[in-house]
Amino acid sequence: HAGLLGLARTARAEAPGSRRSHVDGAGLSAAELVAVASALPPTEPEAVAGNGGARVPRLSRLDAPPEGSSGVGGLQLLTGGTGGVGLLVAKWLGDRGAAGLVLASRGGRVAPTERARLASLAGCAVRAAACDAAEEAEVRRLVAWASAGGDGGARLAGVWHAAGVLADGLLRSQTAQAFRRVYAPKAVGGWGLQRASAASPLEACVLFSSISALIAGGAASYSAANCCLDATSALRRAGGLASSSVQWGPWG
Numbered sequence: 001h002a003g004l005l006g007l008a009r010t011a012r013a014e015a016p017g018s019r020r021s022h023v024d025g026a027g028l029s030a031a032e033l034v035a036v037a038s039a040l041p042p043t044e045p046e047a048v049a050g051n052g053g054a055r056v057p058r059l060s061r062l063d064a065p066p067e068g069s070s071g072v073g074g075l076q077l078l079t080g081g082t083g084g085v086g087l088l089v090a091k092w093l094g095d096r097g098a099a100g101l102v103l104a105s106r107g108g109r110v111a112p113t114e115r116a117r118l119a120s121l122a123g124c125a126v127r128a129a130a131c132d133a134a135e136e137a138e139v140r141r142l143v144a145w146a147s148a149g150g151d152g153g154a155r156l157a158g159v160w161h162a163a164g165v166l167a168d169g170l171l172r173s174q175t176a177q178a179f180r181r182v183y184a185p186k187a188v189g190g191w192g193l194q195r196a197s198a199a200s201p202l203e204a205c206v207l208f209s210s211i212s213a214l215i216a217g218g219a220a221s222y223s224a225a226n227c228c229l230d231a232t233s234a235l236r237r238a239g240g241l242a243s244s245s246v247q248w249g250p251w252g
Helices: 001-013 030-039 084-095 113-120 136-147 176-196 220-238
Strands: 020-022 046-050 054-055 073-080 102-105 125-130 156-161 204-210 245-247
Touching: 001 020, 020 030, 020 176, 030 046, 046 102, 073 084, 073 136, 084 102, 084 113, 102 136, 113 204, 136 156, 136 176, 156 176, 176 204, 176 220, 204 220
Parallel strands: 020 046, 073 102, 073 156, 102 125, 156 204, 204 245
Antiparallel strands: 046 054
């Protein structure tokens, strides 16, 4: 359902005069879903339906929690770890006391200049690892290795999913190949991390979503993938597991 939500938001943004609704109603019949959608006013294109009726989404202000004073410990695993955003997060984690960093990417290599910067992190072992986040088997092997302590024996304490590919394009111009190229690293990668780490007592599981999940248009596959990350994070929290999904705006 989450990916379809992103596509529905994209369709409405790209064709604002059309009427496209998205009703999440697990367990309801097709006829019941159509009835709920038909009953929605034009100003409410989305709803979550159940036996208790339909609920519509609302944004609310959330105060930022106070930053903890205990710092970061253990081994921290980052997908997309050798890219610009991943390296920023790696440095941030290292400065706050991470015992080790695993920077995963398809190439599994860190540029020499960035290696020099990461080498300055006192007491933090940094390792690059080759892993395609779009391939669940590779994600599973990587998490199993990290859960066993990696090279240094530190406990896996955090997972940070920053892998992603951005390729803008209108919904009507999408092909299956182009869609998967953007969708898989984020959505499949996030779900693979959830499945592989669900039994691990993580202190942090942070998924790097995007504001495009909420304000869609011009990036159908990217919006769908980020909606999946938001849903994966919500699923973890509902199960009592640590998780956050951050809808980042533009980086720069």
